[in-house]
């Protein structure tokens with residue numbers, strides 16, 4: 001199995017933990033863009049916009065996705081870069097974090113070659129080439 005090099009996974013996990021504590025969410029989703037051992041950008045699911053909505057609309061997943069935020073924040077050409085996406089629950093367990101179809105399109109548009117993401121399995125990270 002293809003795994004991110006060096007401390008990429010640790011860095012991503014740290015960011016996820018920090019955001020889980022700060023945002024007090026049931027799940028935190030973070031996306032980290034990297035090449036080799038170098039992290040160039042980071043994003044997290046942002047619910048700020050959702051809080052402004054009327055309560056009846058808050059069940060919708062209308063927030064900015066972590067993958068999109070990470071790509072936007074990078075502000076550079078991301079050709080050949082990779083992404084790692086982690087979803088972590090309150091207990092610190094990994095949950096399924098496969099990018100949605102919209103994010104895959106954006107990942108492809110940015111030139112990122114593939115994404116590593118957590119699955120429900122407590123330890124496991126899988127890799128998928130950008131479709």
Ligand SMILES: [Zn+2]
Pocket residue numbers: 065067099100101102103
């Ligand atoms: Zn998405």
